Amino acid sequence: MRPASKLRKAGRALFIAILSIAAGAHPVWATGQNGCEKTVYLTIDTGHMAVAPLIAEVLKRQDVRVTFFAANERTQQGDGTLGQHWAPWWKGRAAEGHEFASHTYDHVYWRADLTGASPTFRVRPSAGALAGQALTWSAADYCAQLRQANGRLQEVTGKPPLPLFRAPGGKTSPQLLAAAKACGFAHVGWAPAGFLGDELPSDRFSNASLLAKALRDIRSGDILMAHLGIWSRQDPWAPAVLEPLIAGLKARGFCFATLREHPDYRPWINRSGLSVAPAETLK
DSSP states (O other): HHHHHHHHHHHHHHHHHHHHHHHSSSSSOOOOSSSEEEEEEEEEOOOOOOTTTHHHHHHHHOOOOOOOOOOOOOOOOOTTTTTTTHHHHHHHHHHHTOOEEEEEETEEEEEEOOSSSSOOEEEEESSSSSTOOOOOEEHHHHHHHHHHHHHHHHHHHHOOOOEEEEEEEOOOOOOHHHHHHHOOOEEEEOTTBBBBBBTTTTTOOHHHHHHHHHHHHOTTEEEEEEEEEOTOOOSSSSHHHHHHHHHHHHHTTTTEEEEEGTTTTTHHHHHHTOOOOOOBBBO
């Protein structure tokens, strides 16, 4: 049996075990039936992309739409997450109704605010030609990174990205957030329970424990966050946890929606001039 098949088999076994616990305490609604009580917002950041095809399969099978935050990061295969190799993958996700937003083009970490007459930041990209270097950027420099990611996303998807961004690592400051808003981008973090743990070391945080914690703690309105592959995690999260998590949350009465429908971001998207489809949740 190939390793990928073993991972899928292990994931299904884990799903059955967890779902049986969840179903004992909560009524179960199948996809397409009425009964959705609560909404969560699954978001997925870029990563090494090895699990990207599997994630796409799960989302399509479960009829769930998500919001992808994309940077042009290094990948296990191809020329970067937003390179030509993965362009058809992104186009396929757009055709399925997913949403997209900026993660800064070079996956740039904010490190500190610097004093001066205008907003200036110490930053460190983890991708691109300047990866690993400590840089000093103006607000205009940071905004250019946000726009570059969105511009490339529109190229490869044919769909205008949302006027939102997620700072790598979730690291920001009030000054950085104000600079981004001034150039049209609102920041999106995640709920404490929505940190799904796929970037944690697997020797201390097993897939089973992460799944159980998420099913126990996630609440209505939470923004959830995972990745398209984490280099450092030895036991990949997505093959074992993603589908059991989605099915388990459905069993607890949750629906899934994109950030286009999020009540905190919908007014911002409207003001930004993007056409907004009627709010719809997906069971």
